[in-house]
Amino acid sequence: MLKVTPKTKKILVPLISIFAGFLVGALIMLIWSYNPFEAYSSMFSSALGNMNGIGETIREATPLIFTAIGFAIASSAGFFNIGLPGQAQAGWLTSIWIVLANPNMPKVILLPLAVIAGALAGAAVAGVAGWLRAQFGTNEVITTIMLNYIVLYSCQYLMQQVMSSKLRIDTDTTKTITANGSLKIDWLSSMFGDSRINAGIFLALIGVFIYWYLMKKTTTGFEIRSVGANPYASRYAGMSTKKNIIYSMLLSGGFAGLGGVVQGLGTYQNYFTQTTSLDIGWDGLSVALLGGGTAIGILLAAILFSILKIGGLGMQTIAGIPYEIVSIVIAAIIFFVAIQYVIGLLFKSRKASVEEPEQKTDGTNTANTTSTEGGQR
Amino acid sequence: MENTTNVIEMKHIVKDFNGFKANNDINLTLRKGEILALLGENGAGKSTLMSILSGLLMPTSGEIDVRGQEVEIKNPTVAKNLGIGMVHQHFMLMESFTVLENIILGHETTKGPKLDFKKAQQQIEELSQRYNLNIDPKKKVSEITVAQQQRVEILKVLYRGADIMIFDEPTAVLTPQEITEFIQIIKELAKEGKSIILITHKLEEIKRAADRVTVIRAGKSVGTFDVSDVTNNRLAELMVGRHVNMKLDKPSAEVGKTTLKVSDLKVKNKQGILALKGLSFNLRAGEILGVAGIDGNGQDELVRALTGMQHVDSGKISINDEDMTNQKVRKITEKGVSYIPSDRQKYGLILPFSISDNLALQNYYQQPYSSHHVMHYDLIHQHADELIKKFDIRTTGSSLPVSDLSGGNQQKVIIARELDLDSDLIIAFQPTRGLDVGAIEYIHQQLLLERAKGKAILLISYELDEIMQLSDRIIVLHDGDISGEVKPEETSDEELGLLMTGIKKEGNAFA
Numbered sequence: 001m002l003k004v005t006p007k008t009k010k011i012l013v014p015l016i017s018i019f020a021g022f023l024v025g026a027l028i029m030l031i032w033s034y035n036p037f038e039a040y041s042s043m044f045s046s047a048l049g050n051m052n053g054i055g056e057t058i059r060e061a062t063p064l065i066f067t068a069i070g071f072a073i074a075s076s077a078g079f080f081n082i083g084l085p086g087q088a089q090a091g092w093l094t095s096i097w098i099v100l101a102n103p104n105m106p107k108v109i110l111l112p113l114a115v116i117a118g119a120l121a122g123a124a125v126a127g128v129a130g131w132l133r134a135q136f137g138t139n140e141v142i143t144t145i146m147l148n149y150i151v152l153y154s155c156q157y158l159m160q161q162v163m164s165s166k167l168r169i170d171t172d173t174t175k176t177i178t179a180n181g182s183l184k185i186d187w188l189s190s191m192f193g194d195s196r197i198n199a200g201i202f203l204a205l206i207g208v209f210i211y212w213y214l215m216k217k218t219t220t221g222f223e224i225r226s227v228g229a230n231p232y233a234s235r236y237a238g239m240s241t242k243k244n245i246i247y248s249m250l251l252s253g254g255f256a257g258l259g260g261v262v263q264g265l266g267t268y269q270n271y272f273t274q275t276t277s278l279d280i281g282w283d284g285l286s287v288a289l290l291g292g293g294t295a296i297g298i299l300l301a302a303i304l305f306s307i308l309k310i311g312g313l314g315m316q317t318i319a320g321i322p323y324e325i326v327s328i329v330i331a332a333i334i335f336f337v338a339i340q341y342v343i344g345l346l347f348k349s350r351k352a353s354v355e356e357p358e359q360k361t362d363g364t365n366t367a368n369t370t371s372t373e374g375g376q377r
Numbered sequence: 378m379e380n381t382t383n384v385i386e387m388k389h390i391v392k393d394f395n396g397f398k399a400n401n402d403i404n405l406t407l408r409k410g411e412i413l414a415l416l417g418e419n420g421a422g423k424s425t426l427m428s429i430l431s432g433l434l435m436p437t438s439g440e441i442d443v444r445g446q447e448v449e450i451k452n453p454t455v456a457k458n459l460g461i462g463m464v465h466q467h468f469m470l471m472e473s474f475t476v477l478e479n480i481i482l483g484h485e486t487t488k489g490p491k492l493d494f495k496k497a498q499q500q501i502e503e504l505s506q507r508y509n510l511n512i513d514p515k516k517k518v519s520e521i522t523v524a525q526q527q528r529v530e531i532l533k534v535l536y537r538g539a540d541i542m543i544f545d546e547p548t549a550v551l552t553p554q555e556i557t558e559f560i561q562i563i564k565e566l567a568k569e570g571k572s573i574i575l576i577t578h579k580l581e582e583i584k585r586a587a588d589r590v591t592v593i594r595a596g597k598s599v600g601t602f603d604v605s606d607v608t609n610n611r612l613a614e615l616m617v618g619r620h621v622n623m624k625l626d627k628p629s630a631e632v633g634k635t636t637l638k639v640s641d642l643k644v645k646n647k648q649g650i651l652a653l654k655g656l657s658f659n660l661r662a663g664e665i666l667g668v669a670g671i672d673g674n675g676q677d678e679l680v681r682a683l684t685g686m687q688h689v690d691s692g693k694i695s696i697n698d699e700d701m702t703n704q705k706v707r708k709i710t711e712k713g714v715s716y717i718p719s720d721r722q723k724y725g726l727i728l729p730f731s732i733s734d735n736l737a738l739q740n741y742y743q744q745p746y747s748s749h750h751v752m753h754y755d756l757i758h759q760h761a762d763e764l765i766k767k768f769d770i771r772t773t774g775s776s777l778p779v780s781d782l783s784g785g786n787q788q789k790v791i792i793a794r795e796l797d798l799d800s801d802l803i804i805a806f807q808p809t810r811g812l813d814v815g816a817i818e819y820i821h822q823q824l825l826l827e828r829a830k831g832k833a834i835l836l837i838s839y840e841l842d843e844i845m846q847l848s849d850r851i852i853v854l855h856d857g858d859i860s861g862e863v864k865p866e867e868t869s870d871e872e873l874g875l876l877m878t879g880i881k882k883e884g885n886a887f888a
Contacts, residue, residue: 219742219750226738230727235686236718237738238707 014290014297018304021333028328029321039319043326046314047307053314055192058201059267060306063088065204066259067284068302069211070122070252072293076215077248078228079133083144084256085281086151087125089274091118091257092264093155096174096271099181100167107180114181115203115261122257123250125151130249134242140249148277156273172273183266200262205299207255212295214251224248259284286334305330382409383445384541384572385430390439392425399425400436401596407541412563412573414587414604416580416616418813419784422596423576427543430574431463432456443541462539464530466546470518477501477514480533504535508565523671524555531562542566543574548582552671553841553874560586578616580609594618617814627825630849633662635698636802636833637683642692644678652678654857655692660833662801665824667848667865668837671877675857676837680806683835684716685709696802710739715795717788719807719837725791726779733761733775736794768793769819785816792823803827806837821847841873855879 026036047057067084074081081087095118102110125147132138160171168174183198215221226234227244235241259280264271287305291297312326385407392400400422407413417423428434430441432453441448443459450456470479477498486493486500498514505512510528518526527547534542544563548556563573563586575587583590583604590607592599592615599615614620637660646652653675660666670676681687683694685706694702696712710716718724726735737757740746746757761775770789772782779790788808795803805824809817824847828834838844844851845865852862853876861876 217752217754219747219752222734222741222752226727226730229729230723232724233727233738235706236684236716236724238705238710 010292014292014301017290017336018333020336021329024332025325025329029325032325034319034321034325039315039321039325042318043311043315044307046318047311050193051191052193052195053310055189055195055197057303057306057310058192059195059197060310061302062198062200062204062266063259063263063280064283064287064302064305065298066207066262067256067280068287068291068298069207070126070254070256070259071285071288072291072298073211073215073224073248073255074126074252075288075293076221076228077224077244078231079130079245079248079252080141081126081129081144081249081252081256082141082285083126083129083147083253083281084259084284085277085279086144086148087122087253087256088260088263088278088281088284089151089155090121090125090260092260092278093159093271094118094121094257095261096177096264097163097167099177099265100174103178103180105180110181111183111265114265115258118261118264119254119257122260123254126249126253126256127246130246130253133249134245148281152274152277159271159273174271176269177265181265182269183262184269196267198262198266200266203258203262207258208295208299211255211298215295220247256281256284286330290333383407384409384443386440386442387426387430388440388442390426390429390441391437392422392429392434393437398596400429403439403593403596403598405591405598406601407572407574408589409572410567410570411588412567412575412586414575414577414583414590415593416577416583416590416612417593418578418616419811420813421593421616423593424545426593427463427545427574427576430456431461431543457537457539459541460539461541461543462534462537463543464527464534464545464547466549468526468530470526470529472519473517475515475517476512476521476529476532479518479529480514480536484537501532501536504532508535508562508569510562523550524552524558527551527559528562531566540570541572541574543576545576546578547575548577548579549839550672552877553870554878555874556582580612583612584609592616613814627847628829630664630828631831632664632849633831635659636662636696637835638693638695638698639683640693640695642679642682642694643690644675644682644687645690646678651690652857653682656857656859657692658852658859658862660802660835662833663828663831664849665828665834665836665847667844667851668835668854669841669844669851669873669877670839670854672839674854674877676806676839676854678857679854680716680719680804680837683709683804684714710798710800713798713801715798715800715803717791717795717803717805717808719810721784721787721791726787728780729778731776732765732770732772732779732782732790733758735779735790736761736764736775736797739794739798764793764797768796768823785812785819788812788816788820792820796823796827801833803832803834804837805834807839808836809838809840809843817843841870844873845870853877 022040026040029036029039047053067088070084070087071081095114098114098117099110126144129140129143129147132143133140159168159174163174183200185199188197188199189195215225223234223239223244224247226237226239227241231241260278263280283305287298287301290304291299291301308326308330312323315321315326316323383406385405387403387405390400390403391398403422403426405415405426415423415426425434429436430450432450432455435451441450443461448455448459450459471482474482477494480501481497486497501514504510505514510532512525512528512532518529521529527550547559551559560582563575567573577583587604589601590604590612591601592612594616639659640657642653642656643651644653656675656679658666668676668679678687682689685701685704685708689702692702693700696709696714699712701709701712722728727738734757737746737760741752741757746753746760758775764770765772765775768789770782770793771786779787782790803824808824809820812820821843824834824836836844836847848865850862851865851868851873853860853873855877856879860879863872863876
């Protein structure tokens with residue numbers, strides 16, 4: 001066993017998970033007689049080997065950064081928000097709709113308006129789950145899953161039945177948005193080999209900074225983290241658990257909504273009927289877990305994910321390896337992150353030996369001594 | 378006692394948990410028919426040692442001889458077959474089952490496919506009579522008192538044929554009268570030839586019950602003594618490893634105006650049953666009011682109502698002449714209430730947070746620790762360092778997680794945070810629970826210092842010694858009401874014990 005500080009461990013565990021994920025992917029490729037070296041080199045060369053690849057990788061990372069932040073905020077408050085796909089979708093449709101409905105509005109007004117409205121739409125969806133939890137103690141896992149479906153089909157209904165047909169090409173696709181509502185920046189796209197990279201990445205970087213500042217520097221973040229870590233002690237310290245659950249869900253949904261906004265106003269420039277919950281929602285959850293919930297970790301994990309996704313396409317075209325293999329690598333990484341407890345066992349925390357007798361004194365949470373010495377009730 | 382055959386010999390027992398030696402070369406001998414007290418502080422290794430003896434843990438090294446034979450107690454079944462039985466501090470009984478069913482559970486006598494209740498009942502009644510336990514086997518466990526439940530546990534062990542019995546902190550849940558009865562019972566058992574190990578940290582009980590005492594400290598056995606040859610002070614010193622001041626220096630109270638006034642307080646518990654049935658009392662500045670009583674007689678609800686954590690159904694709570702009934706927690710705190718909770722890890726601290734964050738829990742939102750919702754961590758750290766120094770919190774830095782601290786130091790973090798608020802009213806609920814003698818001494822002194830500063834202190838505790846030592850007045854809670862008010866210098870453990878069981882004192886219980 002290796003002796004490391006908890007901080008080093010926090011960095012090492014995801015790195016080992018990533019390595020183990022790649023290893024599992026390589027083994028599977030070997031089993032099916034593909035050359036893993038060729039595969040991985042084509043993956044990295046297509047994701048990072050040229051300006052277009054880099055641009056697309058950054059573009060792919062943009063919504064993931066937002067959805068991951070969304071997950072991380074809720075998770076700090078002890079809330080498992082798996083409604084990110086629905087919240088992102090609400091943000092996507094809302095922002096596109098607003099831009100399409102106001103084709104003549106000046107960009108300085110329209111673009112911020114669409115972005116904010118998208119964020120609010122995501123916040124509203126998440127807020128429902130937060131309110132239910134705060135008011136009735138409803139399990140958020142169930143409500144957010146169900147809200148994903150509600151949003152999925154509501155969006156379909158709204159687009160096909162409510163949206164004016166003038167804004168649509170056909171029942172499943174809206175018109176492409178006008179430049180005054182787009183996040184596209186021509187010089188940026190051409191700098192990155194005509195890729196779909198857009199101003200969303202700047203918003204995402206601002207988002208990362210806001211997330212860090214909010215959680216680490218403000219009283220709101222302090223309260224959210226307190227309530228998440230120990231709701232009982234937080235209540236005794238005069239914090240409102242209800243208020244903080246709702247706050248954190250609104251913030252979480254807002255960020256997830258922005259993930260949908262950059263997907264719509266940046267990547268696709270339109271909205272089209274979705275048949276399943278959005279991938280960016282699910283991937284955001286994984287990114288947040290891989291990034292350990294830290295601002296910088298989320299940024300790096302989002303980039304890794306988009307390398308895998310964009311590079312996976314290249315692996316398919318250049319090395320002829322099915323995209324499913326990429327999915328396996330991603331799944332394996334998530335798997336190893338999820339079982340990071342097991343990986344964590346490789347390391348012996350340096351403090352552990354000191355901690356043990358101290359914990360003993362408490363009499364609580366020591367599995368070994370049947371807690372008989374602690375209480376003098 | 379006259380018989381000196383050793384039934385148990387534990388030699389050089391070592392138990393290593395990943396480098397931490399909970400037991401480090403412990404020797405213990407139990408003679409036939411004696412009561413051996415096992416004395417040690419929390420964390421000294423008593424429970425680990427007994428878990429080894431009852432087969433829950435295997436020692437890393439060392440030898441155990443039972444009746445002269447070397448044995449390996451691999452699991453609880455082996456222990457049972459050796460005749461070793463343990464009465465746990467927390468009873469392992471099913472409330473909805475009868476005493477009989479609980480006792481035979483896992484050891485059912487059968488007649489073909491059917492349970493033979495008759496035979497079992499007969500055996501249990503015999504045992505009950507023989508040892509004066511007075512237990513009706515047909516009663517449900519939920520219908521009998523805590524002291525009777527303990528006797529059911531004793532019967533359980535006897536029924537399983539144990540003649541070596543281990544009692545883990547058996548008196549923690551009993552009133553003084555019940556303790557006297559309990560000691561009679563175990564003396565009777567010893568006379569009948571049972572060998573008994575009594576785990577405890579109460580010196581008085583050792584004097585009354587035990588023949589010999591083995592003291593362990595920090596995983597090592599310090600020595601074994603005949604109880605008649607050793608004084609309480611000496612035992613305390615052996616247990617703690619230094620001289621202990623057994624008597625607190627308590628000047629007489631200088632009582633001021635009424636700080637807390639509770640009138641006709643009624644509070645329902647989670648099941649919707651009245652847990653406080655019209656409680657009234659006053660607490661004045663400069664005095665310590667002790668609230669005695671057995672666990673579960675309304676203490677939790679009283680504390681939760683006073684701190685704003687629980688809805689008050691009727692009645693009034695005034696703090697400094699201002700109505701604080703059903704106010705928000707923060708409003709009450711700001712009005713001048715400090716609170717030391719009984720479960721520090723659940724209610725007092727956020728374990729993964731740093732020491733300085735925990736010290737800031739009550740004032741992080743105020744100037745100068747934050748302004749316009751932005752935290753000023755430099756000032757929070759600076760203030761934390763001052764508090765760490767002032768309250769002698771042993772740590773290498775304020776940015777370490779509070780979970781790294783020992784129980785005593787965790788409690789000091791709470792004390793530091795709450796006393797730093799400089800509130801007029803301090804509510805201390807079991808403030809020394811699970812702490813070692815040194816930490817207890819420190820916390821008692823802090824409370825007395827606050828009293829000298831003119832603070833009003835409400836001390837709710839299940840430890841009678843603590844109540845008696847610190848309080849200026851004592852009210853006794855029984856079944857959600859005050860069963861009496863006494864002064865510590867005018868009362869006795871016996872009187873308090875009666876009040877705790879609800880036998881009301883004549884006269885007015887109102888201050």
